[in-house]
Amino acid sequence: MSAWFPFHGGVKTVRHKTESSQRPIQPGLLPSRLVVPLHQHVGATAKPMVQPGDRVLKGQMIGQADGYVSAAVHAPTSGRIMAVDQQPVPHPSGLPDWCVTLETDGEDHWIERKPLDYRRLHPSDLRNAIRNAGVVGLGGAVFPSAVKMNLSGHCERLDHLILNGAECEPWMSCDDLIMRERAAEIVAGIHIMVHVLNPHQVLIGIEDDKPEAIAAMNAACAGTGYQVCPVPTRYPSGGAKQLTKLLTNKEAPVNGRSTDIGVQCFNVATAYTLHRAVNHGEPVISRIVTVTGQVAHPQNIDALLGTAFADLIAQCGGYSDGVERLIMGGPMMGFALHRDDVPVTKATNCILAASARELTLEQPVMPCIRCGDCVDVCPADLLPQQLYWYARAKEFDKARDHHLFSCIECGCCSYVCPSHIPLVQYYRYAKNEIWAREKEKQQAELARQRHRARMERLEREKQEREAKLRQKAPPSRAELVVVPGTGISERNG
Amino acid sequence: MRFRTVTSPHVLLETSVGLIMRRVLYAMLPGIVALIWFFGWGIGVNLVLATVVALLAEAAMLVMRSKPLASHLGDTSAVVTAWLLAVALPPLAPWWLTVIGVLSAIVVAKHLYGGLGYNPFNPAMVGYVVLLISFPREMSTWLIPHGLGQPHTLTLLETLQAIFGTAPISLDALTGATPLDVLRTQLGLGLSVTEIRNSPVFGIVAGHGWEWATLGFLAGGLWLVYIRAAAWQIPVGMLSGLAVIATGFYLVDPQHYAPPWLHLWSGAAVYGAFFIATDPVTASATPRGRLIYGAGIGMLVYIIRGFGGYPDGVAFAVLLMNIAAPTIDLYTQPRVFGARQR
Structure with missing residues (x-):
């Protein structure tokens, strides 16, 4: 085709x-x-x-x-x-x-x-x-x-x-x-x-x-x-x-x-x-893992799950100079690790030992000038700069209305941003906040239901007790002795 | 071994706010060269003066707002504002006119509204409108362009003397009305468009000298669109809006309404379409919204030129549409991937 x-x-x-x-x-x-x-x-x-x-x-x-x-x-x-x-x-x-x-x-x-x-x-x-x-x-x-x-x-x-x-x-x-x-x-x-x-x-x-x-x-x-x-x-x-x-x-x-x-x-x-x-x-x-970037012999390794990243790096001849970041996954969506003694998992498709040559070092973040370059590159047809404003202002409902959850976090918007704003990070933050709030809401709802159920049960038990008491001819007070500390009444004698 | 953890993506395109701003400056050069050719050194003096005042004002405001000087002054956005304003000022505008205009733009319209990226109104146009309303006489005193038989060409020294208020010669003989001014006053006197257009002031299409500057700005503007430093939808929207409404009136009564090509090619139409309206901070940010935003400016320009109190209306039209941009954005969101076709 x-x-x-x-x-x-x-x-x-x-x-x-x-x-x-x-x-x-x-x-x-x-x-x-x-x-x-x-x-x-x-x-x-x-x-x-x-x-x-x-x-x-x-x-x-x-x-x-x-x-x-x-x-x-x-x-x-x-x-x-x-x-x-x-x-x-x-x-x-x-x-x-x-x-x-x-x-x-x-x-x-x-x-x-x-x-x-x-x-x-x-x-x-x-x-x-x-x-x-x-x-x-x-x-x-x-x-x-x-x-x-x-x-x-x-x-x-x-x-x-x-x-x-x-x-x-x-x-x-x-x-x-x-x-x-x-x-x-x-x-x-x-x-x-x-x-x-x-x-x-x-x-x-x-x-x-x-x-x-x-x-x-x-x-x-x-x-x-x-x-x-x-x-x-x-x-x-x-x-x-x-x-x-x-x-x-x-x-x-x-x-x-x-x-x-x-x-x-x-x-x-x-x-x-x-x-x-x-x-x-x-x-x-x-699984096959690409080990590349600043290592002596970049290559693909059929690595056993659980092998430490450091072992794979060693198999590739060790780090070359100036490794700044160790990235699992690709440079667009992968995440930077702070240590290399972690194991290969089924998700480890690539280990990129990146120096200043492989990556763009952090640039000063400038204000958004609404240039719209992010709109032009967004594969989900979103308005990234609008989502950014909403995430920044903590207007999460508006962010959701602007289809925050259609974002696939591909990083194209951050890639082209002339102001070097870490846009994807703002979207992750907004998503996490929304999830956390939803969870909180669910927990509050659960607590409310539990409380109601408990009140109903207490009320029901009280009524049952009263019904029982009414059924039996109540003994005269003088015959009841309360066992100290238990709240239980016993018939005397 | 410990490594730095920074969020993805880890590679970025080589671009910056400063790069975009400098490209705008480069794109203005052909138009500026044409203006200097026809109107003399004054344009250049205004540019230099405006740049110096803008940088000083920007630096002072950044210090007061505790912003990093290097990155914010280095983005050259203040220089862009200064140039956009200076190009629109009369070539022999007194120095204080330029200073007041630039200060209104940088201090009030830009920084008091929150600085780069936060200002709702186009700073250069705020500066221009402040001057136009406050000093109408100084703002309408344009030089007669080179080649229209002016008695004397000012040297650089004479230009400086004129601008800084020590002119040894009378300037009255050297100044005249702009083509749009002529059109406006003579239409008001009851002359027909054909009669008015016979005046040599109109040149080949829309004003001797002016039309070459327009050509220069068109070339620079097209380059900006080509390298995607300006959104194509805005100039297309603005020029079509202006063309459609001008054609409509022209077809109804060609003796009382100027032809569409005169409107498109004269005054600040092309300059405004590619350089003023495309300021991203104050424009609409959605693809469809930009077309609407541009078309709105184009139509307002015609309405102000034809029925308002000023010969040209780009500045007012841009400011009016600036405030409409957020609403336009709200109603022109693109269809999200996977949403049903609307």
């Missing part, structure tokens, strides 16, 4: 992908210690299933999916559990989270792997298997894939299944490399998605600056009817909504889901892990 439908706005950013995309994917070295977070996905934290001292095998489940929107967590290699406690994790808050610490034994001994014949499985059994294999979206959002492979209630059948290989963030090349090297396995994963979702059409969107990946995917898709669609290189074409618009000219409704318009979108690396999980019985225990 050659035609595509442009989305509004977006920016042309620096690319810097060749730094890391020149070498093939390298296997990650086996570290002596892995720290595996139990919360590597959107939804409920996995429930730990192991205790310190337990021996585990590679691929053994160590955290159980807790509920529908959740995913299991597995031991990335064989070894002994050292601890189940709170450890530093890569999160913008810098707060620690529950992790399983594993001392590796170097044997890398697999648990028994059971491939599944997905064609014979009931879809709900297949979804359970996918949840138990820990398959989540590897584009960075880590939403449990099992949930997305259930259409019930939204539409009968998908119009379009979209595979996202756009990878629009600068510096990042993990999806590029996995498409080049593992195209056949990605397509095998797509077969499983097609079996469950039954789409009319399968579209694979790839930015046109990745000709090798496009060629590899075209070759792997030959005879399947899946269409590889090159899309123009323009950030944020890899946003699910923007890619959907590019490929189908459909817009996911405000406050709705993509399935409302008959579309579901998965990252290409997710399709790969789905194939490994179903056809080989291997749960998600590793």
Whole structure:
């Protein structure tokens, strides 16, 4: 397919992908210690299933999916559990989270792997298997894939299944490399998605600056009817909504889901892990991580989950000069970490060690001059400068009326702002304030209901007591003795 | 190893308020060169004087408001305001006229309303209107453009002497009415447009000398739009608004109403459309709103020129639409991604 439908706005950013995309994917070295977070996905934290001292095998489940929107967590290699406690994790808050610490034994001994014949499985059994294999979206959002492979209630059948290989963030090349090297396995994963979702059409969107990946995917898709669609290189074409618009000219409704318009979108690396999980019985225990920027040998590493960032940096030859920020994700949407002893999770698509050469150092913030450059680049068609004024003035209702929650935080507005205002930060702040207020309101409502229920219960008990007293002939006062301190009356004698 | 944590995005486009402001200054150069060619050194003296006064006033206000001097003075927004005003002043305006105009613009219209980004009214136009209302005689004393047979071309020294109040020669012989002034007074005397246009003051299209300055500002303005330093919707809206209403009246009675090309090409129409109305702080900020905002200015310009008390109306029209901009923005929000087609 050659035609595509442009989305509004977006920016042309620096690319810097060749730094890391020149070498093939390298296997990650086996570290002596892995720290595996139990919360590597959107939804409920996995429930730990192991205790310190337990021996585990590679691929053994160590955290159980807790509920529908959740995913299991597995031991990335064989070894002994050292601890189940709170450890530093890569999160913008810098707060620690529950992790399983594993001392590796170097044997890398697999648990028994059971491939599944997905064609014979009931879809709900297949979804359970996918949840138990820990398959989540590897584009960075880590939403449990099992949930997305259930259409019930939204539409009968998908119009379009979209595979996202756009990878629009600068510096990042993990999806590029996995498409080049593992195209056949990605397509095998797509077969499983097609079996469950039954789409009319399968579209694979790839930015046109990745000709090798496009060629590899075209070759792997030959005879399947899946269409590889090159899309123009323009950030944020890899946003699910923007890619959907590019490929189908459909817009996911405000406050709705993509399935409302008959579309579901998965990252290409997710399709790969789905194939490994179903056809080989291997749960998600590793992922491709781009390690780039100021390191001696930028490259992509197939890293075990739980490997410390510092270990990957060391495998790439260590830091070069002047690293100012350590960024997880790309420079447009990724967040800066303050330490490098945090573990790789399913969300870690890229580690960018950035010096002043890779990033723009902080500039003095000037007042907004309402130039409207942010309006021109906003892919959600918002009025970013208006949202900024409202967030600044704490007029959150107005911000919501101006569709604050349609903001995908892509950062295009901040990128072009001549006054260097950290616009996205204001939107995050406003969203958090609104969420906090809603939570407060809900809690107040809950407290009110509890209070009312309690008053009703007290009133009811009082009436019941009085009714009981009326039923029985009341004993004369002289016969009752109150047991001190209890409020209980006893009949004397 | 500890690293700095800063919020995303971590790369930014190389741009700044100062860059945008300097580009506006560059874009004004062709028009300024044409004005100096036809009206002499006075334009240049006014520009220099206005720049110096603007920078001093800006620095004083920044110090009083405890704002960082380097970044705020370095954004050159004060220089832009000074130039926008100075270009609109008569070439031999006495020095105190320029000073009062610039101070009204920078001190009152800009800083007393909150400084860069917060002022509801275009500062340069506030300064201009203050002068126009307070000193109508000084503001309407324009030099006769070069090439229209003026008896004497002023040297730089004579120009300085005239501006600073020690003129050795009488200036009366050198000054005359602007084309829009001529049009206005002679229409009032009952002459027809055809008769009026025979005067050499009107040049090829819309005023000898003036039309070249207009061409210069058009070239600079188009460049600003091309590099996206100015929103295209505003000049397009303003010039179409002016053209539509002027064409309407012209078609009804071509002897009493000037043709649309005369309106578009004369006075401050083009200059205002590309340089004044496009001031982003005081304009509408939505794409559709900018078209409406521009069209409103264009129509008001015609109404003021045709039926008001002043020969040109760009300054008043811009100020009137400035105050309408927030309301226009409220009703012209773009359709959000994923919202139903309206």
